[in-house]
Amino acid sequence: MQTAIRWALYILGIEILFLVALAVHHFSLVPPLAASCILLAANPKGVFAQPRTVLVAYILVGHLGLFQYVFFGNNLFGLMAMTILAVSLMAAVSSIHPPAIAMLFLLARAAHPFQEYLFMVLFVVAMVGFHYAAQWWLSQLYPSAQANPRGVTESKLTAYSTYLATAENQ
Secondary structure (H helix, E strand, O other): OOHHHHHHHHHHHHHHHHHHHHOOHHHHHHHHHHHHHHHHHHHHOOOOOOOOHHHHHHHHHHHHHHHHHHOOOHHHHHHHHHHHHHHHHHEEEEEEEEHHHHHHHHHHHOOOHHHHHHHHHHHHHHHHHHHHHHHHHHHHHOOOOOOOOOOOOHHHHHHHHHHHHHHHHH
């Protein structure tokens, strides 16, 4: 039941994204961001679905897309070079998120790439905020589904874990 509710929440999030993008006439942003929503819904604890990874990857690729638009225009060599550079930089900063690569191609074809980039950043920040809100709501709805994040039990308390527990409470 928890999985069904999580999927329903993220489908609602995709629909909200679709309607807002349609209202502001930036419909081309929907496919990569919807794919990111699916990754967040399918495996919220996965490597490709960490909120930090999503945010950093989109901002990094967005900057590279603007750089590519300004210096190379819309040509095959520029797109190839920026794709290789984007994948390399995402791997270097441990923020690989495959749907973000589509932003290079969207910004290369955009009539107003800087405006497209700003809307992309707003949508990604909203999507990550929606992810945190959905995870919080699910944790309130199903509190027993959460595991102990450190795995520290009451019978195995050490001086260091006691220190961590008191440091967290302050």
